[in-house]
Each structure stands twice: as C-alpha cells, then as structure tokens.
Amino acid sequence: MFITNDQKAAIGGESSFSFVSMVGYDLQKVDCTLFYEYDYEGIYNTYIESVIFQGVDISGCLTEETISALEMEGIAKHEAIKGEYYA
Numbered sequence: 001m002f003i004t005n006d007q008k009a010a011i012g013g014e015s016s017f018s019f020v021s022m023v024g025y026d027l028q029k030v031d032c033t034l035f036y037e038y039d040y041e042g043i044y045n046t047y048i049e050s051v052i053f054q055g056v057d058i059s060g061c062l063t064e065e066t067i068s069a070l071e072m073e074g075i076a077k078h079e080a081i082k083g084e085y086y087a
Contacts (some may be wrong), residue, residue, distance in 0.1 A: 012040070016036070019031075023070070034078065035049040042062075046075055
C-alpha cells in the first residue's frame with residue numbers, strides 16, 4: 001500500500017493506554033496509565049502518567065528503574081493488543 005507524504009503527516013496524535021501491573025517486593029496490584037504520541041510508524045515519546053495503588057497515585061514514590069520497567073511493560077502490552085486488532 002502506497003502512502004503519500006501528506007497522508008503520513010496527517011496520521012498521528014497522542015493518546016493513553018491503561019494496564020494493570022504488579023510492583024513492590026510483595027507484588028501489589030497497581031493500575032497504570034501510559035501516555036504516548038503516535039504516527040504511521042508506531043508510538044513514541046512514551047511515559048508513565050500515573051500509577052494508582054488503592055486509589056492513590058504513587059508514581060512520585062517509585063524509583064526511576066520501576067517507572068522505566070512499567071513503561072516497557074506498558075509498551076509491550078500496547079503492542080500485543082495492537083497486534084490483535086491488525087492481525
């Protein structure tokens with residue numbers, strides 16, 4: 001399928017993706033929101049917008065390593081779901 005440069009420029013925007021994960025030494029369930037921008041090639045400029053534990057956003061209390069791991073997990077889950085829609 002051929003896409004013109006104008007069509008490529010028109011495809012894009014920003015969105016968020018919610019997923020459930022586990023954090024902490026005792027693996028507590030948290031609800032995460034991954035924010036991202038997208039275009040015809042995929043997603044980029046991703047970051048974890050919130051990590052909710054028992055109704056409280058704890059993202060400011062987590063280490064950079066934990067936030068990075070959650071971001072990678074969110075991207076992987078997003079890509080897995082995207083693959084289901086386009087398969």
